[in-house]
Structures are given as structure tokens and as C-alpha cells.
Amino acid sequence: MTHPGSSPLDERGTPRAELAQATRALQDEVRGTRIDGRRARELAGIVAEVARELRDSGADDEVGRLHMGPGPVNRGQTLSPVYNVDTWDGRRMQGTVTFARFHHGSVGTAHGGAIGLWADDVLGRLSRELSEGRARTACLHVQYRASVPVGAPVWFTAWADDADGRKRELHATLEDDGTALVTVDGLFVEPRIPLNGH
Numbered sequence: 001m002t003h004p005g006s007s008p009l010d011e012r013g014t015p016r017a018e019l020a021q022a023t024r025a026l027q028d029e030v031r032g033t034r035i036d037g038r039r040a041r042e043l044a045g046i047v048a049e050v051a052r053e054l055r056d057s058g059a060d061d062e063v064g065r066l067h068m069g070p071g072p073v074n075r076g077q078t079l080s081p082v083y084n085v086d087t088w089d090g091r092r093m094q095g096t097v098t099f100a101r102f103h104h105g106s107v108g109t110a111h112g113g114a115i116g117l118w119a120d121d122v123l124g125r126l127s128r129e130l131s132e133g134r135a136r137t138a139c140l141h142v143q144y145r146a147s148v149p150v151g152a153p154v155w156f157t158a159w160a161d162d163a164d165g166r167k168r169e170l171h172a173t174l175e176d177d178g179t180a181l182v183t184v185d186g187l188f189v190e191p192r193i194p195l196n197g198h
């Protein structure tokens, strides 16, 4: 049984993963910092220098798409909230997700778009664990039933119905103390014309 925790898409222990983690911390702190304007300008120069060095070191693909092959965790991306998979039985995945300060919407709650982003990511991962075929999100229906907190882990479950040809219906919930905060129904479809490695 493949465990998602051992997926090559995981972000564990690589230097690029550390870079992604440091960048997430930066994103969180930029959000709402009280730093004074003069120092903010100096730091902007330092960050620009880091960005320049990264750009000059080259990209791992020619068009700036996410690198989906074996490699750094969360594909080295820093946009989507980080989630941890605790259990996986080959069909159902459970774990926790923490929406960071960077994902803050209003009044201490997660941004609805960040929740949709996470849902697409976790269902996309589930889809990949279930089949080698590269399915794409055709439809994502997110129901926001209660506020999702920022900065605290929230329990999630993601599961799949039986595949119907190229179509996969996938679902997820976010829960707090047994109360559903968000429910998601997604349709992922393996394209008629297979994707070229992505």
C-alpha cells in the first residue's frame, strides 16, 4: 500500500523544502508587519537580491510550470496551505491542515479562496495517489458552512467514489470538534488527450 506520507511529492528534508518553508515564514510575516518604512525598504532590497539569485540559478522547467516529478515537498510551492496526512487506507486520507497568517481573509478566519486552493491541492493529490493517469480538476464545489480558523490545525478527510471511466468524484471535509466547517465535491477528469508529463 502506498502511503501518501512517502509520496515523492512530499516536502521533506530537502534543501529546496527548507527554502520553501523559509519563504512561507516570510509571506506570513510580511502580512501585517509593523516594521518602520525605512527598514521595510532596506529589507525589500535584500529580498529582491534573493529573488535575483534564485532567478539567475535557472528554473527546473522551461515555462515556469510546477515541477510535478520526484523532488521537493509540496512541489516547492509556497502558495497552498501546508497539510499533513496522518492516515491513508488506499481510498480515504485524513490529517490536519493549518491555514497560515498569509491565508488570512477577515477577522481571524481563512480566506475562502485559500480554502478552495487547498481543496484543489488535496483532491489533486488524492487523485494522483489513486491512479497513475493525470486527471485535472473539471469542477470544484466548495460549501463554506462555518469559519475556518487561521493558525490552528483543522482536521480534514478526503475520499474518492468509484472511478467512472476517466471521471473521478472526490470529496473533502474540514471539521472542528465534529462540526463540518467546509464540504467539497470535486470532479477530476483524465483528459481525452493525455497531458505531456504535467
Ligand SMILES: CCCCCCCC(=O)SCCNC(=O)CCNC(=O)[C@H](O)C(C)(C)COP(=O)(O)OP(=O)(O)OC[C@H]1O[C@@H](n2cnc3c(N)ncnc32)[C@H](O)[C@@H]1OP(=O)(O)O
Binding pocket: 009, 120, 121, 122, 123, 124, 125, 128, 135, 136, 137, 138, 139, 165, 166, 167, 187, 189, 190, 191, 192, 193
Ligand atoms: C499533487 C498535485 C496537486 C495539484 C492538483 C491541481 C489540479 C488542478 O488544479 S488541474 C488545473 C485546473 N484544471 C484545468 O486546467 C482543467 C481544464 N479543463 C480541461 O483540461 C478539460 O476540460 C478536462 C480535462 C477537464 C476534460 O476534457 P476532456 O478530456 O476533453 O473531457 P470530455 O471528453 O469532454 O468529458 C469527459 C467526461 O467528463 C465530463 N466533464 C468534463 N468536464 C466537466 C465539467 N467541468 N463538469 C462536469 N462534467 C465534466 C463530461 O461530461 C464527460 O462525461 P461523460 O463521459 O459521462 O459523458
